[in-house]
Amino acid sequence: MSEGFDGDWLQLREPFDARARAVPLALALAAALPARPRIIDLGAGTGALFRWLAPYIGRTQIWTLVDSDPALIERAFAEIADAAERVGWGVQLPKPRVMLVLTPVGPWRVEAQIADLNEAPGVLKLEEADAVVSTALCDLVSRPWVARMAAALRVPFYAALNVDGREGFFPPHPADRLVARGFLRDQRRDKGFGGPALGPAAPGFMAAAFRARGFSVTTAPSPWRVPAAVPAMGEALADGHADAALKRLPRPLAAQVEQWRRDRALQAARGRLSAVVGHQDLLALPPAMPKTARTIN
Known part of the structure; x- marks a missing residue:
């Protein structure tokens, strides 16, 4: 069973995700899709990727949100409906876990699938x-999970916001390296996908696989930049x-780590803590599709 995530954390990070994702890769994916694309969203959580990516696709589309947590799926439907209604779009619920968002460019159908992604594909x-x-x-x-996906897919694979190991909190702290060492070890533990997690090795391993x-693979940097003016996000990251x-x-x-935590929380409360978390976005297009540049700087 793969790990779950807290819905409040997903809500807190959503605007940072939205600002970080590489728009050129989203546009390249949209251009590669057919007129009425059918999209599977893995680990969909609260539906944040749908809310960000669907407008770039910009036409009638069908999404299947796949997650192991029914509570997150329910929250996804509620947040999608709220977002649609805020801009004046209609929403219909023809049956359980199916939603139609009635947009000016055509209907967007959203369906849900509860599944353990360890069993994908x-x-x-x-x-x-x-x-x-x-x-x-x-x-x-894990590496075997990515290898299975690469072997099974004959359609585009888009993976946003994969950590690349380039991160830091500011201002510097004497215990930064200690905390970073422990955090990296945790990133690489088995997260329920049949082996050690890729962690910062994910972008490179996925591209090679x-x-x-x-496949033609395009990558682009998509770092989080967390300013001191958003103390809740800085404190949550440090915590x-x-x-x-x-x-x-x-x-x-442990005492050094806890002191680091207290110091970072105080800096956040005083509006002095900022952070950068490096990510890479990846778009893999199958051989029959037009190729794109390998890296976007």
Whole structure:
């Protein structure tokens, strides 16, 4: 069973995700899709990727939101409906876990599938898909998981916001390296996908796996930039780093990590804590589709 995520955390990070994702890759994906694309969203959570990517696709489309957590799926439908109603679009619910968003460019159909993604791609209806997409997922999965996906797919694969290891909190702190070491160990533990998580190795390994299958792969940086003016996000990031580090470092080092946590929380409260978290977005197009440049700087 793969790990779950807190809906409030997903809500807090959504605007940072939206600003970070590489728009050129979204546009390249949209251009590669048919007139009425069918899209499978892996680890969809609260539907944030749908809310961001659907407007770039900009036409009638059908999405299947796949997640193991029914509560997140319910929240996704509620937040999609709220977002649609805020801009004056109609929403219909023809049956449970099916929604129609009535937009000026055509209806967007949203369906839900509750599934453990550790079993992917076997649990996915790939024969019905024109693309498989994800956000903040592929640094959690294992090498065998990516290899299976690359072998199974004959359609575009879009993976946004995969950590690349380039991150830091500002101002510097004497315990930064210690916390970072523990956090990295936690990133690489088994997250429920049949082996150690890729962590910062995800962008490079995914690119190699899909290129080996003949896909044209485009990557682009998509870093989070968290300003001191958003203390809730800075404190949440620091708290998550401290929690992860404490699980992976020897017990005698716990006092240093906890002091780092307290110092970072105080800096956030005073509007002095900022952070950068490096990510890479990836778009893999199958051999029959037009190729794009390999890297966008």
